[in-house]
Amino acid sequence: MRDQIEKAYFFSKKEFLLLLGIAGIQEIYSFRMPESQEVTSEELIYSLYQLIKKGLIQMEEGVLKLPQELASLMETFREEGQVLSAIPGRANSQLIFYFASHGISVVEACPDKGGLRVGLVSAGDVWERLTGEETMDRPLLETEEEGLSLEQYSEGITTERESMEKLPLPSLTEPLLSCMDQKPVTAAWELFDLKERNVLERILFLKGTIHSWILKQEGQERLVMPDSKEVREKLRQQLISGRITE
Numbered sequence: 001m002r003d004q005i006e007k008a009y010f011f012s013k014k015e016f017l018l019l020l021g022i023a024g025i026q027e028i029y030s031f032r033m034p035e036s037q038e039v040t041s042e043e044l045i046y047s048l049y050q051l052i053k054k055g056l057i058q059m060e061e062g063v064l065k066l067p068q069e070l071a072s073l074m075e076t077f078r079e080e081g082q083v084l085s086a087i088p089g090r091a092n093s094q095l096i097f098y099f100a101s102h103g104i105s106v107v108e109a110c111p112d113k114g115g116l117r118v119g120l121v122s123a124g125d126v127w128e129r130l131t132g133e134e135t136m137d138r139p140l141l142e143t144e145e146e147g148l149s150l151e152q153y154s155e156g157i158t159t160e161r162e163s164m165e166k167l168p169l170p171s172l173t174e175p176l177l178s179c180m181d182q183k184p185v186t187a188a189w190e191l192f193d194l195k196e197r198n199v200l201e202r203i204l205f206l207k208g209t210i211h212s213w214i215l216k217q218e219g220q221e222r223l224v225m226p227d228s229k230e231v232r233e234k235l236r237q238q239l240i241s242g243r244i245t246e
Helices: 013-022 041-053 068-075 123-130 144-152 155-165 176-181 229-240
Strands: 007-012 058-060 063-065 082-087 095-100 103-110 115-121 185-193 198-206 213-218 221-226
Touching: 007 013, 007 068, 013 041, 013 068, 013 115, 068 103, 068 115, 082 123, 082 176, 095 123, 103 123, 115 123, 123 229, 144 155, 144 221, 155 213, 155 221, 176 185, 176 198
Parallel strands: none
Antiparallel strands: 007 115, 058 063, 082 095, 082 185, 095 103, 103 115, 185 198, 198 213, 213 221
């Protein structure tokens, strides 16, 4: 995956938790963060020391403050807008995009380093961060109609679509990562409304026999459609405007 983050920082989860606290942010939609009772005073002091050493925290008249650039980044987590959580492919880490009025930030899990990569991205670069392994070497159709036409001539494709519609999937209250337990799922996206505190929509990319599929979950409803350049372009346009659904 290409590195499209314009300005990025790497934090341990405890450092990130501390920065959010200094910014006055009590809660964000994110990966599981350590609870306050799980962080010892020694760990807190060490995290504080590391952030000061990196120049990411400043002391002004006895008050801890963030540099303007970092403070602006933290502000993107305060707004009650929409968040896009994504697992671009089985070999990729989970990404969470926060769409704020003054910018888009992304938090990326880095399990190998035991922390989080946090930064700002442009609207156009969001798509670049999302596209990955979801087609799994299956040809990408030009249009959705092309996929529907193929189904008319192949009972096997119809059977495959029906099996995709019945695919046992976790509820929308379960973590997005749990969707990857199903073998056909090659990538997963989830749109979350911060104000209403609920999942608006999930989009799963599925590996098919002849072509790939896209499964949309919205509440109890499911819609399975052939994956295609046409559908991808619609998704890209919707993402540029900061949301999946129209």
